[in-house]
Amino acid sequence: MRAKRLGIIALFTFLLVILNPDWGFIFNFSGSPLAEAALDWQFMPNNRVLAQSPDERKVKVEELFELGRNQYRTGNFEAALKSWEAALTLYRELKDRQSEGETLNNLGLVYRNLGDFNKAIDYHEQSLAIARELKNRQLEAFSLNSLGNANFNFGKFDRAIAFFQQSLAIAREINNRDSEGITLGNLGNCYLYLADYPQAIKFYQESLEIARELNNTYSEGNALGNLGTAYDALGEYNKAIEYQEQSLILARKINDRQGEGQALINLGMSYRNLGNYAKAIEYQEQSLVISREIKDIRTEGLALGNLSSAYYSLGDYGKAIEYSQKSLDITIRIQDIQGQGQSLGNLGNIYYSLGNYPKAIEFYQKQLGIVEQTGDRQGKANALGNLGNTYNDLKDYNKALDFYQQSLTITREIKDRNGEGSALGNIGLAYLLLEDYQKGIDFCEQSLVIKREVKDPVGEANTLGNLGLAYDALGNYTKAIEYQKQYVDIAREIKYRWGESTGLNSLGAALRNAGNLVEAEKNFLASIQVKESLRAGLDDTAKVSIFETQTDAYQNLQETLIAQNKIESALEIAERGRGRAFVELLAKRLSDNSGIIPATAPPTIDQIKQIAKTHNATLVEYSIIYNKTLFIWVVKPTGEIEFRQVDMTPLFGQDIQELSDIIIKTRQFIGIRDRGLGVVPSQIKIDRTNRLQQLHQLLIKPIADLLPTNPEARVIFVPQGSLFLVPFPALRDSVAQSLIQQHTILTIPAIQLLDLTRQQKQRLGNSNGRIEGSTILIVGNPTMPSVAPDIGEAPEQLASLPGAEAEAIAIAKLFNTQAITGNRATKKDIISKMEKSRLIHLATHGLLDDFTGKGIPGAIALAPSGNDDGLLTAWEILDLKLKAELVVLSACDTGRGKITGDGVIGLSRSLISAGAHSIIVSLWAIPDASTATLMTEFYRNFQQNPDKASALRNAMLTTMKKYPDPINWAAFTLVGEAE
16 A cells, blocks of 8 residues: 555645646736726826916926826836925925825825835825825825725735725715725725625625716726626626626727726636636737837736736746746836736746746745735735745645745735635645645645635636545545546636646546546546647747656556556657657757758657667667656567566665665766766775666666677667666676677667657768768867856866867877867857867866756856857757767766756757767766777777767777776767767
8 A cells, every 4th residue: 555655646746736826917806006006096186287376386396296197107107206206395395285295195106006015105194194184084085095005905904994994984974975986996805805705796886886876987997897806706707707898898988098908908817717718818919909009018017917827828838938027027117016026926837837846936936025025915925825836846845834834824814715725725735745644635625615615716626636636545536536527627617728637647547546447548648638738839948847747647648558558559658758849849950950840749659660670779768657667668670569567666775765866876886976086986886786787687687688689789778767877888787797798879868869860860961971171070178168166156267188188189180180179179169160060079078057047957168268158058059050970078977967858958968959960978977098098999990880889889898998997988878870
């Protein structure tokens, strides 16, 4: 039972859902900053007449006041602030106390929109003091209302309601029906936020009646919009649309372009909630056109944010990021601090969904800093909850629980029922992941009650899914299936694509555990199809990161197919679940460079067999299933396919918890050190052979009888995960013979990539001619650039590599050419030569850091010149157009990078994508002397026989005789074409 529970927990970690989304743009009822401003302005004297007095100061001050109003309405808050501050100075000089009070209140509105609520409250209180001093009940009501809105922004709803009630009492006392209607609307906003929808609707209806009584079309449209938003929150989307359409008609009737834009935004949100994303996008785009036409920057930002939300729901994360970033740019430009917090949270959600957790945490932390600055309690609860989600995915459950508990405390303090339900669900999920199932179920059930009460279908669906997982872990498969079916039904009804794929996968797992393999297979496949649709339109980096969140369904389907003895179908799924972004990237480059449009669909079993035949090689594909089982397929050159399965759990013990631990310890025993630091200490060599034999027993022995007996025959390994770090040539059998002595070895991240690298080779069309002269680029020991040892530290020049220089000179002699060394090996010159060369050899430092922040680590050290730092990054290599038949990176760790489900993201991937059809890279820091020997031998063999795999094998065998330790000869691997 323990092993089964571990497997289920692995599912939990992949199936964690965002129960606490911070889509600030999705829930923009008329109490949002935009609509609040519209309501507040009803108190503002719109009938001010420019002074006719010869006193120029009076004329000037009225002009400033009016200018500030126009600037505020168009979202130009900084300009409005300056205008009104200047007006305030003049009003004080003129001793015009009433205008001073009105201007103070306006300044409070500006600071509220800039997110400085403490300053806003200060100005509103000054305005209130003047109103009471003058016994100006209208201004007093105005100031009280503004204080209510400022406290609303602070999340202090009880205080906000108290201020609104005082304002309402004054409005009724002085019989100002207009002010009374507006304050009723603001009270409705408070109760709407507190999820007391009947009370909110009651206040909105009273506000609507007053607006119609006064024949105030503007206020009537506002009230209708508020009612629409309330019914939207209740999940009555058609009724919400009905009210929003009435609001839109009135805005157009009085040519209220700003109101028209807001109504369109609200309509778009209701259609989004109905799952009609095309209509949602249509309305948001109409609002965007209007806001840009009238230069209403703030509404433009809201529309962009809502477009991001719609595309996010469609799974088009590329466009979601684009629109969210534009929305963030606007909030920064107009210094809307609160809006910045919302945009940062939205971007965090997108990157969370993409599986880019460091980026998500970065955005959530920035959001948290802003909401703590502004005092936005609701925003703080959301940011804390989303940070909890991210740490949950990172398996730091206790840290996640801490964030969730903080979020729950806040939601209860501010009486946010929906947020409370989200926090309870998240806490429940964390306990499930900690295997405290009963506690987890209790919290999830509390969450479900609230989610149904507030009519949150996404939250309801996610909670049902988590309850299904809990009962699955407890072995109650009937109940688990029931909950997962409900999850899928809701997700499909509201077109919640991410949830649909997750629910289908969980349903498949429950069905499989119940013994219904046929139905499980159908659901896993359906889940994969939805997941793959979510990757469409993303850039390469985003495709890689989102795939990291999607591997579970591929593993589950492979297990289910193998259980039914569908060996070949399982291999198709294994291949379908790896290297997809790499395949699409390389195919696009081929298409751009040659006009050929290669197939990017996952290969069929017949195509896989044909690839093995075309390359005349034995293909060995590994698949790691939840870190407990290893699937191995062997595809022979004849097309025959064999399958072996290995249970890895007997290898695990106190110091070995997973496969990667075995690999890491093996590398340690090999004695991996930085290049150029001398011999390996003898104590590290202890038990080296046993470790290499342990890996051989795990990876090779189960298939040894299927591998070719001719050592010249090629074996192409297709690793996965931590297997990319395995030194395959050094693995030793029971008689301590190394694998390279028995086989000619290559590696590739996916079988399909062999087909694409072959097309790269055919595109170059020059591989049959002799490589010589200007088509050869050999670089060794450039003048080294400076790199900071750590963040915040001063850059230090990398150590010179005289051994690499000697290596380059020796190799250059073999080809009757000159090596480029020292100051001549500048980044600028080397790049220009790389794009013309058929053979590229770079003997220098290789670095593993991500110097560009683009998610593609790795750099090659070249000589700095001018303004460049001398680092040729993996990101920059992607933009090159290479025609090289072979690139050799004779540097440290050049075959390493960020290991993902798509393979190793780093230098090797970038070089192949840039056009090279074969590369040789290293898996660790390599000693100078042995590397020089190996590389010289490699090129001698290569000149005699263009088979690169054979040349590398022979070079390793020669080097092994002089330098027996694997650290000296086993680091290099050939990726791509052998010939």
